[in-house]
Structure formats: C-alpha cells, structure tokens
Amino acid sequence: MDSTASPKARTAERVDLGRPFHRLWASTAASNAGDGITRTLLPLLVVAHHPDPVAVAGLTAVNMLPWLLFALPVGVLVDRMDRRRIVLGSNAVRAAALAGAALVLAQDRPLVLLYALAFMLGIAETLADTAAPAMLPRLVEERHLERANGRLSAAQIVLGEMAGPPLAGLLAGLAAAAALATGGALYALAALLLVSLVPLAGTGRAGPRPGGTNPAQAPGDGPGGAVKDRGGVLQDIREGIRFVLRHRTLRLTLAASALCGLVFSATFSMLVLLSDRTLGLSGTGYGLLMAAGSLGAVVGSWLVPRAADRLSTVRLARWSLTASGVAYVLLGAAPNAVLAGVALAANGVFIMGWNIPVLSLRQRLTPENLQGRVMSVSRLCSWGTMPVGALLGGLLAEVLSVPAVFVVCGAVLTAGALLLLAPLRDAPDGP
Known part of the structure; x- marks a missing residue:
C-alpha cells in the first residue's frame, strides 16, 4: 500500500536528509531570497511610475507567461539533461539579468x-522551478519527502517572503539599483552552491532512489529507468x-492547482493596491504585510509534515485548500492592516497544507523518468494559469473594487x- 493511502505512522523526530539535500537547500534558500527582493521591488517600481491596476497586473502576467508558453518543453528538457546544471544555469542567468538591470534602470x-x-x-524561473523538485526524489x-519539501518550503518562505520583501522595501527607499544588484548577488550565490553537487541527470542516467525504492517504470523503459528509444519532444x-x-488523483489535484493558481495570481497582483489604496500602507508596510502571510506559511511548513504523520494526504490537502479560500474572503473584508495581516497569516498556513502534501504525492506517484514532465504539467496547471489570473484580477478591480477581487476569488476557491x-x-494511488 502506498504511504499516502492512509494516515501515516511515521514518527516526528528530526531526520537528517543528507549532505546533497543540504546543498540543494542552501542554494534554494539563496535563490528564494533573490526572488523575495525582485518580486517585491518590481511591482513597487511599476506603482511608482505607472500607478494603474492593469499595468500592475500586467507585470505579474508577463512574469508568469513563460509557464504558459514553455512549461511542457521544459519538462522534456529536465528529463533529458542534468537537472543540477539546469538549476545552476538558470540562477546564473538571473544574476546576470539583474546586474544589467541595476545599470540600465x-x-x-x-x-x-x-x-x-x-x-x-520568468523564463529562468520556469527552468529552475521544474528541475529542482524533480531532483528531490533522487x-x-x-x-x-514531506519533511524535505517542508524544509525547502520554509527556506522559500523565510527568505523569499519574510526577509526578502522588507529588505526590498528598505533597499528601494535607498536606491532601486542597489536592490536589483543585491538580488543578482543572491542568485549568483545560489549557482555557486550547486557547483559541487553531483550531476543529477534525467532519464537515461538516473539511478535508483535513496533507500532502494523505485516507482513503476513507464512503458519502453529499461532497467533503472533508462529509455530504450527516445522519441521527439512532442512525443x-x-x-x-x-x-x-x-x-485520477493527479488529474483532480492538478485541476485544483489550476484554480488555486488563478486565485493566487488574481489576488497577489492586487495586493500592492490593497495595501496602498485600501489599507494606506507605505512600501515598507507592503513588505511587512507580505511578511505576515509568510510567517503563517513558515508555521505551516513546520506543522504540515507532522500533520501528514496522522492524516491522509488527500484529506489534509482538501480541507487546507478549502480554508485558504475562506482566508482570501476575510482578507478582502478586513477593515485594517492588522486584520489583513491575520488573514494573510492564516492563509499561509493553509497554503502549505495544500502545497506540501500534494507536491509530495506527485513525486511519490511519478516514475523517475517522468518526474520532469509531470512536474511541468503540474506547473503549467498551477502557474501557467497565473497570467490569466493576474489579468482577471486587474479587470475585476476595475469593474468592482480591489477588495472585491479577494472576496470573489476566495469564494470561488x-x-x-x-x-x-x-x-x-x-x-490516491489508483488510476
């Protein structure tokens, strides 16, 4: 029986996940700190010079558009090439792009x-964020897996969503170029931390998983997951x-992920306007508001692997996503920054209650030689819908109001x- 089929009997003691994982964790932490700076800084630059809801939403749409355009071919690339080099190269490209932007802008x-x-x-992120999760089962x-994903999520939240946004607000108050250069330096560090990690190839060079477990091989696979006759990209x-x-489990959870991506993007693209116009916060206040949501997500990343020891994956994910929708409604209805921060913190816990179990479930149910492609389909469903969600958020704000975007989207979720x-x-392991 698959370990996701019933409440787990695993103990809650701290587990040493090994040096390769720690190297990946450190690289992920550095790149997520860079994400936190850039994702906070760019909307602030747009609002400062182009304060229009559609222009702000357009930034999020453009940033997420590569997931819609390139997610599927990127999945093939991840299954064919050394996944470590893909992540390393993507971080190097982001470092160079931000260094150049610091001068040009x-x-x-x-x-x-x-x-x-x-x-x-967004293109570099598409490559890195497809390859990195595909590395984890190796x-x-x-x-x-739940503990490993939880620790990676905690690093993402603490550095990308808690430390990064306030730092971006502080640096933006001094000079936007300094904030961009700092983000570039963090991406460069993330690339360097992966240099010494052993190659982690996709299909054809992949060995057995740690602990000797291997998922069922797909048709046409040879021993150890090697493909006998590799077809074209479309195949x-x-x-x-x-x-x-x-x-069935992958189908339905991916459909739910697509809806979650739409709602997240529609609301996140309007969060800077909710902070500025409705709550009357400064740029630093906006960063702190995001950090409140991140604090809840950190708590969630610690609680969820422990909850997964006692609850089934499906039940934990279902009720967490349902509660996340309620939190969005409360955020839109919040009359002040304090209650908005509480709603964002609660939503952070619930989002982790959805993300960690479902990601672990997909990694567990997917053969090694399909990890990149299944991850790319997952990202296409959840992140490829975000450009559409961002534009919908801007249109809803124009037609209704910025707070109404959160209420309507939360109810739909x-x-x-x-x-x-x-x-x-x-x-959930049956077809």
Whole structure:
C-alpha cells in the first residue's frame, strides 16, 4: 500500500536528509531570497511610475507567461539533461539579468523594460522551478519527502517572503539599483552552491532512489529507468500528459492547482493596491504585510509534515485548500492592516497544507523518468494559469473594487476545492 493511502505512522523526530539535500537547500534558500527582493521591488517600481491596476497586473502576467508558453518543453528538457546544471544555469542567468538591470534602470524606468526584465526572470524561473523538485526524489528517501519539501518550503518562505520583501522595501527607499544588484548577488550565490553537487541527470542516467525504492517504470523503459528509444519532444510531452490524464488523483489535484493558481495570481497582483489604496500602507508596510502571510506559511511548513504523520494526504490537502479560500474572503473584508495581516497569516498556513502534501504525492506517484514532465504539467496547471489570473484580477478591480477581487476569488476557491476534490478518498494511488 502506498504511504499516502492512509494516515501515516511515521514518527516526528528530526531526520537528517543528507549532505546533497543540504546543498540543494542552501542554494534554494539563496535563490528564494533573490526572488523575495525582485518580486517585491518590481511591482513597487511599476506603482511608482505607472500607478494603474492593469499595468500592475500586467507585470505579474508577463512574469508568469513563460509557464504558459514553455512549461511542457521544459519538462522534456529536465528529463533529458542534468537537472543540477539546469538549476545552476538558470540562477546564473538571473544574476546576470539583474546586474544589467541595476545599470540600465538606475535612472529611467520605462514600463517596457520592467516587463522585459520580468519576462526574462520568468523564463529562468520556469527552468529552475521544474528541475529542482524533480531532483528531490533522487536526494532523499521516499518516506521523507514531506519533511524535505517542508524544509525547502520554509527556506522559500523565510527568505523569499519574510526577509526578502522588507529588505526590498528598505533597499528601494535607498536606491532601486542597489536592490536589483543585491538580488543578482543572491542568485549568483545560489549557482555557486550547486557547483559541487553531483550531476543529477534525467532519464537515461538516473539511478535508483535513496533507500532502494523505485516507482513503476513507464512503458519502453529499461532497467533503472533508462529509455530504450527516445522519441521527439512532442512525443515526450504526450507521454507525460497521458500519464497525468490516466491517473485520477493527479488529474483532480492538478485541476485544483489550476484554480488555486488563478486565485493566487488574481489576488497577489492586487495586493500592492490593497495595501496602498485600501489599507494606506507605505512600501515598507507592503513588505511587512507580505511578511505576515509568510510567517503563517513558515508555521505551516513546520506543522504540515507532522500533520501528514496522522492524516491522509488527500484529506489534509482538501480541507487546507478549502480554508485558504475562506482566508482570501476575510482578507478582502478586513477593515485594517492588522486584520489583513491575520488573514494573510492564516492563509499561509493553509497554503502549505495544500502545497506540501500534494507536491509530495506527485513525486511519490511519478516514475523517475517522468518526474520532469509531470512536474511541468503540474506547473503549467498551477502557474501557467497565473497570467490569466493576474489579468482577471486587474479587470475585476476595475469593474468592482480591489477588495472585491479577494472576496470573489476566495469564494470561488472554496467552492472549487470542495467540488474538485470530493471524489478523492484516502487511496490516491489508483488510476
């Protein structure tokens, strides 16, 4: 029986996940700190020079557009190449892009250049964030996936969403070029930390998972997951999509992820305006508001692996996503910054209650030679929908109001989570 089929009996003691994982963790921490700075700084630059809801939403849409355009071919690339080099190269590209932007945008900040930078960073992110999760099942034992994903999520939240945004607000108050250069230096550090990690190839060079466990091989695979006859890119893409579509649990959780991505993007693209116009906060206050949500997510990243020891993966994920929708509604209805921060903190806990179990579930159910492609389909569903969500958020704000975006989207997420995940029970490993 798959370990996700029933409440886990694993103990809650601290587990040493090994040096390769720690190297990946350190690199992820550095790159997420860079993410926190750039994702906070770019909207602030747009608001300062182009204070229009559609222009602000457009930045998020452009940044997430590469997931819609390139997610599927990137999954093939991740399964064919050394995943470590993909992550390393992506961080190096982001470091160079921000170093150049620090010089170009020091004086003039036209919208087209801000959009171009966001798009370039989005392409690099598509590569890195598909390859890194596909590496994880090769670095840790299957039974420790929730803990490994939880620790990576904690690093992402603490540095990318708690430390990064306030630091970006502080640096932006001094000089935008300094903030961009700092983000570039962090990406460069992330690349350097992966140099000494052993190569982690995709299909054809992959060995057994830690602990000796291997998922079922896909048709056409040889021993150890090596492909006997590799087809073209389109054939590889179709193979990954077929695997997902034939698996009911993957189908339904990916549909829920698509809805979650739409809601997250619609609300996140408007958060800077909610902070500025509705709550009357400064740039630093906006960073602190984001940090409140991140604090809840840190708590969630600690609680969720422990909750997964006692609850089934499906049940934990279903009710966490439902509660996240309620938190969005409360955020939109919050009359002041304190209550908005509480709502964001609660949402952070619930988002981790969805993300960690579902990511671990996909890693556990996917054969080694399909990890990159299944991850790319997952990212396409959850992040590829974000450009659409960002634009919808801007349009809803124009038609209704900025707070209404959060209320409407939260209600839709709550209803959608209950409907989409209702057919799943506690045995998610069947087709």
